[in-house]
Amino acid sequence: MIKKFTLRINKKTYTVEADENMPLLWVLRDVLDLKGTKYGCGVGSCGACTVHLNGIAVRSCQLPISSLANQNITTIEGLAEKGDHPVQKAWLDLDVAQCGYCQAGQIMSAAALLKSNPRPSEEDIDNFMSGNICRCGTYTRIKKAIQQAAAKK
Amino acid sequence: MKKTENTYSRRSFLKVSSLTGGGFMLGISWMASAKPEEKLAVMEVEPIWQELTSYIKITPENVIKIYSPNPEFGQNVMTSMPMLIAEELDVDFKSIIVEQASYNPALFNRQFTGGSQSIRSAWKLLRTAGASARQMILTAASQAWNVPVSELTTSKGQVKHASSGKTGSYGSFSTAASKLPVPKDIVLKANKGFRLLGTPQKNVEGTKIVHGKPLFGMDYTEAGMLIAMTERPPAFGMRLKSFDATAAKKMPGIVDVFTIQVYEPNQKLAMFDTRSFNEVIAVVGKTTWDVMNARKKLNVVWENAPETKEIVNNRETIVPGGLESSAKHYADMLAMDKKPGRVERKDGEPEKAFEAAKHIIERTYTAPFLAHNIMEPTNTFAHFQGNKVRFVAPIQGPDFIANTIATRLGIPKENIEINLARMGGGFGRRAYGHYMVEAALISKQANAPIKLVYSREDDVSGGIYRPTYQLTYRAAFDENKRLTAIHIKGGGIPESPLHANRFPAGALDNYLAESWSIPSNITIGAFRAPRSNFNAAAEQSFLDEISEYMGKDPIAFRLELLQRAKDKPVGKNNDYDASRYMGVLELVRDKSGWGKPENANKKRGVAAYFCHNSYAAQVIDLHVKDGQVIVDHVISAVDCGVVVNPEGAKNMAEGAAIDGIGNALFGNLTFTEGRTDQKNFDTYRMIRHHEAPKKIDVHFVANEVDPTGLGEPPFPPIFGAMANAIYQATGKRLYKQPFGNQIG
Ligand code: FES
Ligand code: FES
Numbered sequence: 001m002i003k004k005f006t007l008r009i010n011k012k013t014y015t016v017e018a019d020e021n022m023p024l025l026w027v028l029r030d031v032l033d034l035k036g037t038k039y040g041c042g043v044g045s046c047g048a049c050t051v052h053l054n055g056i057a058v059r060s061c062q063l064p065i066s067s068l069a070n071q072n073i074t075t076i077e078g079l080a081e082k083g084d085h086p087v088q089k090a091w092l093d094l095d096v097a098q099c100g101y102c103q104a105g106q107i108m109s110a111a112a113l114l115k116s117n118p119r120p121s122e123e124d125i126d127n128f129m130s131g132n133i134c135r136c137g138t139y140t141r142i143k144k145a146i147q148q149a150a151a152k153k
Numbered sequence: 154m155k156k157t158e159n160t161y162s163r164r165s166f167l168k169v170s171s172l173t174g175g176g177f178m179l180g181i182s183w184m185a186s187a188k189p190e191e192k193l194a195v196m197e198v199e200p201i202w203q204e205l206t207s208y209i210k211i212t213p214e215n216v217i218k219i220y221s222p223n224p225e226f227g228q229n230v231m232t233s234m235p236m237l238i239a240e241e242l243d244v245d246f247k248s249i250i251v252e253q254a255s256y257n258p259a260l261f262n263r264q265f266t267g268g269s270q271s272i273r274s275a276w277k278l279l280r281t282a283g284a285s286a287r288q289m290i291l292t293a294a295s296q297a298w299n300v301p302v303s304e305l306t307t308s309k310g311q312v313k314h315a316s317s318g319k320t321g322s323y324g325s326f327s328t329a330a331s332k333l334p335v336p337k338d339i340v341l342k343a344n345k346g347f348r349l350l351g352t353p354q355k356n357v358e359g360t361k362i363v364h365g366k367p368l369f370g371m372d373y374t375e376a377g378m379l380i381a382m383t384e385r386p387p388a389f390g391m392r393l394k395s396f397d398a399t400a401a402k403k404m405p406g407i408v409d410v411f412t413i414q415v416y417e418p419n420q421k422l423a424m425f426d427t428r429s430f431n432e433v434i435a436v437v438g439k440t441t442w443d444v445m446n447a448r449k450k451l452n453v454v455w456e457n458a459p460e461t462k463e464i465v466n467n468r469e470t471i472v473p474g475g476l477e478s479s480a481k482h483y484a485d486m487l488a489m490d491k492k493p494g495r496v497e498r499k500d501g502e503p504e505k506a507f508e509a510a511k512h513i514i515e516r517t518y519t520a521p522f523l524a525h526n527i528m529e530p531t532n533t534f535a536h537f538q539g540n541k542v543r544f545v546a547p548i549q550g551p552d553f554i555a556n557t558i559a560t561r562l563g564i565p566k567e568n569i570e571i572n573l574a575r576m577g578g579g580f581g582r583r584a585y586g587h588y589m590v591e592a593a594l595i596s597k598q599a600n601a602p603i604k605l606v607y608s609r610e611d612d613v614s615g616g617i618y619r620p621t622y623q624l625t626y627r628a629a630f631d632e633n634k635r636l637t638a639i640h641i642k643g644g645g646i647p648e649s650p651l652h653a654n655r656f657p658a659g660a661l662d663n664y665l666a667e668s669w670s671i672p673s674n675i676t677i678g679a680f681r682a683p684r685s686n687f688n689a690a691a692e693q694s695f696l697d698e699i700s701e702y703m704g705k706d707p708i709a710f711r712l713e714l715l716q717r718a719k720d721k722p723v724g725k726n727n728d729y730d731a732s733r734y735m736g737v738l739e740l741v742r743d744k745s746g747w748g749k750p751e752n753a754n755k756k757r758g759v760a761a762y763f764c765h766n767s768y769a770a771q772v773i774d775l776h777v778k779d780g781q782v783i784v785d786h787v788i789s790a791v792d793c794g795v796v797v798n799p800e801g802a803k804n805m806a807e808g809a810a811i812d813g814i815g816n817a818l819f820g821n822l823t824f825t826e827g828r829t830d831q832k833n834f835d836t837y838r839m840i841r842h843h844e845a846p847k848k849i850d851v852h853f854v855a856n857e858v859d860p861t862g863l864g865e866p867p868f869p870p871i872f873g874a875m876a877n878a879i880y881q882a883t884g885k886r887l888y889k890q891p892f893g894n895q896i897g
Contacts, residue, residue, distance in 0.1 A: 002405060019405060022442045030380070030440035035372035036365020038577075039441070040528060041609045045834035048528065076365030088363040095355050095800055098808055099227030100362035101528040101577025107363060126843035133834060135528040135578050136227050137811030139845035141804065 005065050009034070010078025016065065024060040024068060025049045028075060036076035036104050040133065047132030050105040050112075051075045057112035059131075076104040079111060087111045090149040098136035106132050110146045119150055203331035205286035207260035208238055208279065215310060215324030217244050220254040222261035222279075223271045224549055225358075226579035227808075228864045229801035230271045232357045234279055236797055237272075240349045241283030241342060244323070245309040251357045256551035256571035264573075266549040267584050267679065269765035269862025272797055276859050277341070284339045286330075293329035294321060344795060344857050353800035358575065370547035370574035373534045373604065379408055381595045381603045382444045383433040385615065386455050388827030389675045390476045393432045394456040401436060401450040406443030408601075410436050410451070413594040415587055416561060422465045425553040428587035429616030429676045435595045441606055458674070472674050476827035479621075482646055483519065485671055486623040490517065494642050494667030497653035500723045501663035503629075506638035510629035514699055518626070518691035520890040522822040523619035523680060524829075524837060529577020530612045535592035536602035541568040542593045547576040547583055554586030561590050562597070581679035585617050613837055614829040618822060619680035622650045622687040626695040629663075634703050638663035643691075647673040650684040656734065656763065657696070659727035660714040675824065681812065682865035685764035686872065690817070690890065693760035693873025698886060707759055707877070708742050729763040733792050736854050737761055737770040741790035744852050745772035755785075758877025760870035765862030768792040768854075771810070773846075773874040777882050780897025782875075784814055784846040791851065791867050794858035806851040806867040813871025815840025818893035838893070 007014045009032070016031055025042075028034040028051075040048030042061045049060040052074035079085045087110045097103050106129070113120055113128040120128065125146050134142065202210035202218065210218045219235040219242075235251045254261050263274050287307060294312045295302045298319055306313050310323045323330075344350075361368055386392055398410035415431050416422065434451060438444040460474045507513065534545040542562060548554065551571045559566040576583055592605035607615065624643035631637050639661050643651045653666035680686065700710035712735055719731035738761050746752050747759070761770035774786040787810045796802045819838035823830045831837035851867075872890070879896065880886050887895055 019442065019446075022440075026440055026442040030442065033374060035367040035374075038369075039371065039530070041834045042445075043609075043833050043835050046528075046609075083360070083364045091363045092355065092359050095353075095359060095804065097227075097356060097359060097362045098229070098804060099528060099576060099578045100358065101369060103362050104365045122847075129842040131841075133528070133839050133841060135526055135580075135812075135839070137808035137815070137840070137845070138804070139811055139840075139842050140807055140849050142842070143845075 003066070005069065007065070007068055007073060008071065009073045010075060018065055020066040021064045024051065024063040024065060024073070027065050028060065034075055034077055038101055038104055040102070040105070046105075047109060048102050048105040050108040050132065052108060052112055055112065055115060057109045076108055079108065085111060086149040086152050087114065087145070090145040090152070094141050094145045094148065096138050096141040096145050098138055102132065102134045106134065106142055110142070110149070113146065114150055120146065203327035205289050205327065205330055206282045206335060208282040209242065209286045211324050211327040213324045213327060215322040216250065217248070217310060217323065218250040218252055220261070221251055222254045222264050222275070224264065224266040224551070224573045224576060225253065226266055226549065226576035226583065228266065228271070228805060229356055229798065230266065232354055232801055233272060233797045234275055235357070236349055236354060237275060237279035238283035240347055241280045242287050243307040243309070246349055246354055248310070253573050253575070256555070256573060258552055264551055265553075266579060267581065269767070269864045269866065272860045273766065273862060280341050281339055284341055285335050288336045288339055289330040289333045290323050290326045292333055293326040297326065297329065350795065350797050351799065354798050356801065368575040369529050369577050370534065370545060371529050371532050371577065371606070373545045373574060375602060378534070378602045378604055379437050379439065379599060380441050380444050381435055381437045381592070381599070381605045382448060382608065382611070383435050383591060383605070384448055384451055384453065385430045385433045385611070388476055389429065389616065389824070390458055390474055390827040391455045392430070392458040393434065394454040396434055396454065397452040398434075400452065401447040404443065404447035404450055406439035407447045408437045408439070409599050410434065410447070411598055413591060413598065415590055415594070419464070420560065421467070422463060423553065423557065424466055425550055425584050426465070426557050426587065427585050427617055427676050427678055433591070435598070437595065437599045437603060445608065471672055473672050474674070477673060477675060478825050479521070479823040482621055482824070486519065486621070486644065486646065487517070489644050489669045489671065490623065490625050490642060492669070494644065494669040496665070497651055497668050498658060498664065498666040498724070500658070500661065501638070503638045503640055503663040503665035506663040507627070507629045507640065509631075510637060511632045512630040512634070513627060514702060515625065515627040516695055516698065516888060517623060518694065518888050519623045520621065520687045520690065521820070522621045522675065522824070523816060523820045524613050524822050524831070525580045525582035525617070525680060526613065526837065526839065527576070527578035527580060527582050530609055531582070531588050531607040532605060533589050533592045534602065534604045535589065535596045537562070537593050537597040540564045541570070542596070543570040544589055544592070545572045545574050546586070546589055547574045548586050548589065549576070549579045549581075549584040550586065553584065554589050557586070558590055558593055562593055580681045581683065582617060585678050609834065610832045613832050616676035617678035618675065619683070619686065620645045620648055620677045624650065624688065624691040626691060628695070628699045630702070636661070636699065636703065638665070640665045642667040642669070644669035644671065646671045646675070647677060650687045652684060652688055652728065654726045654728045655688070656718065656729055657692070657714055659722045659724055659731070660718040662723055664723070682764050682869045685762060685865070685869040689760060689762040689869030690872030690876060693762065693870060694876040694886070694888070697758065697873070697877040697880070706748065708738055708747055711738055711761060733768045733854075734761065734763055737768040737790040737792050740852055740854055741770040741772050741788055744790060744850065745788040747772060756878055756882035758874045758879070758881055760873030760877060762866070762870040762873070764869060765865045767794070767861040767863060767866035769867040769870050771867070771870050771874045773871070773878045775878045775882055777896055782818060782879060782893070782896055785848065787846045787849045789849065789851045789867055790854065791863070792854035792856070793863045793866065794856065794860040796853050797860060799853070802853065802863055803851045805863055807849045809867035810849050810871055811840060811845050813868050814846065814875060815844070817872045817875040817890060818844070819891050821891045
């Protein structure tokens, strides 16, 4: 059913009319034109669509819009006002990206990890990040970038 | 300094303004790159770009823009190709704007990403473009200052005249320079004069990527754009019989549902025209979610397709009917091994050597179909209007599909505009542009701009796969365990992987290579290092196993064979350069401390391979824990000639290692009754963070050879090095990929 929803995304309030089952991913991409959050699988298996829900990493392809009232949503566009989150800086410093398609999801996961665990071990990183696929194989650089961001925090 | 004639056709350096309809390059500012844009932003007026060759534009204020001609899919050509221009143009790389060029064969050379050839084929061309523009600026400066060109020098976008102390920016001469002819004779720098090439430069789109800017085809949108998806037969060997769209059309947001024929019956096809299903149902609606939901309401009757014939590359090709399954594929391939194959190469008297052999080792290797699983699913924007069509397309080979689009839509090729979007991976999949034909047909029928989107399931189950392959290696030995002959027989469904003239051909007096293939209706396409990605696994595992039988060190044994191929090569058509092959083996041996006592306890495997004009060798250290392979260290040695951007090149070789390990352990696409058993990442096993190597070191052979390929060469040997290391760790030789489920 089409309904009206109010969403709080990147500290802004949006009013959206959409099917109540529409996943946040498609609300972001097709309705609000926030294209930073990516579609990779639609079944919660790749992490390309990762956003923060009240500071916690979630897969936006699995979250129906009807479940999001009064929640704070952060996407890659709002991770840091100036785009200079320590994770983003480390990513640039180590030139992590290849094609780049998975990286918004990787960065959102990494930022959430460091929030809950500021000094993650290698194993912590492996465990936390294993839901984010990188088809180009930038995993070793991602790990280094997370460690670098953690060290600078 | 060598004076090279500018042999590149003037066509390559045409100026936009000299063409009618030169608007091709404009209007894609959403794709333009990098920080220097801020410079533009503070300019009060529209920048006036002066063209100095089709690759370079400069404003009088000295804002410098370089067009990167080739499609970018993560191999970082958008950084490395402009570096070639910037080196000879003599500008500060960090202060230029890089913009992705649109497809325009009149202005740009070979706009194809594939075969690891972008840098190789652009090496002289793009440097010549940069040097030509610099020459034009110098000429303009010499005329303005009335001094000879020979007294002028340049540095970071400035011209200097030492004796008079005059200086001027490139921009100040750009208007005059743009009116000069492109010079005929130009001088390129000697390698030792490079200031930029060989230094690490950051990805020019890195900032946009980490900020989540809309760079990809999937991200493109414009006013009035609709979303389209297609419903295709659920199995290879099936086709559409009938459908009822009444319920689907009633779904919210749905605008239209109709069928399209991707190609006309009997349309002559070219190599990269492959598509899996010719008649598909298009569902067009407002949002991706609307369209996904409406697809579920389609009532479709599919039927088994009969055998059909197609003309591909002017050759009649049979597409068999029937619903195929993996179990039968493997049985059929084994049966082919028992029959004589097509002889592709024969040196000496291999049959006699095998008859006389005291010992024969025979091993059969297989690998499954693989899906590319490009991270950004297949998509393209298309708007068909009148007799024109405009695309924003993630496409590796725009030039391949442009002709096909023109033929199918019945419009002149010049009426096709293709803006090249950054690709979320390619790996060969996006060399096949059928989706652009589909999108144009849908836009035409829907009479609207549309973005065609494949779901992940559409992509995984939609064809154009790495074929399934088999290779049987036989080696003959005399009573002294000396190798006297090798016989290779290989094939696949539907193509053979065999490269008959590659190593160890050329190193053996007696050698026989045979090939076979089995037709199939499952569609295939190039996948990172086509054929090599399997050959390396089989060949390098086999060499490992026979070196063990002979009691030789695996690296020493390979070097011995290569030495023979170098000193006294057998046959004439050997594809490889034995010295460069040896070079990467020696480098990886030294860098890994191979055979050193401190490494005696490591479970390590080695492999080397040549493809796409380059050489790569790896040593992999791993261990097994709870039935899982843990890769501790990959040491990679690569000879791809001069390395343009070392950090980008390293990233690529690291990615190749991870991609190779992932596919060697897990990559597996199987079929039951024509349907893929895997549909999405919940069933198709991809390598993940915790399975990546703990450490990767990449070493490049330092030489002055003109650049050869890099995107593909470091990938194939990984499969062999993995098999050989797993043997060291488990005592089990593995012959059937993927290896992951055979460890415990
Ligand atoms: S798109 Fe959401 S996890 Fe893959
Ligand atoms: S950088 Fe391409 S998928 Fe991760």
